[in-house]
Amino acid sequence: MTSLAARQVAIPGRLEPTNLDVRAGELVALVGPNGGGKTSLLRALARIEGAAGVVAIDGEDLDQAPIARRRRLLSFLPASRDVTWPIAARDVIALGLDRRDDCRIDELISLLELERMADRPVNRLSTGERARILLARAMVGNPQVLLLDEPLSNLDPYWVIHIIEVLENIARSGQSVLVAVHDLAQLSHFSRALLIADGKVQMDEAPASLTASERFEEVFRIRPANGGWTIKR
Numbered sequence: 251m252t253s254l255a256a257r258q259v260a261i262p263g264r265l266e267p268t269n270l271d272v273r274a275g276e277l278v279a280l281v282g283p284n285g286g287g288k289t290s291l292l293r294a295l296a297r298i299e300g301a302a303g304v305v306a307i308d309g310e311d312l313d314q315a316p317i318a319r320r321r322r323l324l325s326f327l328p329a330s331r332d333v334t335w336p337i338a339a340r341d342v343i344a345l346g347l348d349r350r351d352d353c354r355i356d357e358l359i360s361l362l363e364l365e366r367m368a369d370r371p372v373n374r375l376s377t378g379e380r381a382r383i384l385l386a387r388a389m390v391g392n393p394q395v396l397l398l399d400e401p402l403s404n405l406d407p408y409w410v411i412h413i414i415e416v417l418e419n420i421a422r423s424g425q426s427v428l429v430a431v432h433d434l435a436q437l438s439h440f441s442r443a444l445l446i447a448d449g450k451v452q453m454d455e456a457p458a459s460l461t462a463s464e465r466f467e468e469v470f471r472i473r474p475a476n477g478g479w480t481i482k483r
């Protein structure tokens with residue numbers, strides 16, 4: 251069943267009109283060169299910046315949904331880890347909920363091993379620690395669709411693996427997860443990958459066939475070499 255249905259979503263000059271359907275339980279990667287339009291697509295789907303078009307989740311038009319309902323339908327994790335407020339990390343997680351639910355917040359604190367930092371001011375945590383707190387905020391409301399902009403950046407290898415497992419579990423539970431990533435080695439964990447460049451979805455395929463394509467090499471200006479990648483000259 252389609253969970254997210256986007257029709258003609260666009261941001262002038264940054265994202266061409268785009269249609270996208272994502273099923274419940276899909277874990278979708280967004281890849282593409284810097285400036286290609288990954289963040290713009292995620293922001294357009296999250297209905298930030300007055301993007302054009304229509305986004306419906308389980309048939310409900312996001313633009314018509316009251317704020318509380320929207321939070322049940324979708325959450326968006328920005329790529330920026332900047333948080334300047336000196337508030338406790340657990341209170342930042344609570345911002346993802348309409349009504350405070352300490353049991354649910356504690357669940358996330360335990361899942362993401364945040365116990366030691368939960369009561370510290372979030373602006374005094376390291377970048378990777380803040381990344382986990384902000385991810386917890388995006389997850390805490392259990393929305394039907396999660397839009398995550400580079401959630402794996404700034405994380406050490408343990409946390410990259412752990413959070414990929416968390417995202418796989420979220421998808422398995424029936425939520426839809428769209429994730430902007432840069433590390434091509436992470437693509438194998440996704441069921442589907444969108445290649446985004448020049449403000450347009452250029453390809454929409456299984457990750458293995460995407461990375462094996464000529465279009466992929468052209469767009470990224472790289473080619474396979476020695477089990478990895480090298481610059482295509």
Ligand SMILES: Nc1ncnc2c1ncn2[C@@H]1O[C@H](COP(=O)(O)OP(=O)(O)OP(=O)(O)O)[C@@H](O)[C@H]1O
Nearest residue numbers: 263264282283284285286287288289290291329446
């Ligand atoms: N606030 C903005 N106002 C105007 N143009 C913007 C704005 N933010 C981004 N852009 C432009 O929109 C285009 C797409 O940017 P976007 O941030 O969506 O790319 P991206 O694929 O997420 O890139 P990256 O991998 O570098 O994060 C780029 O040309 C960028 O310069």
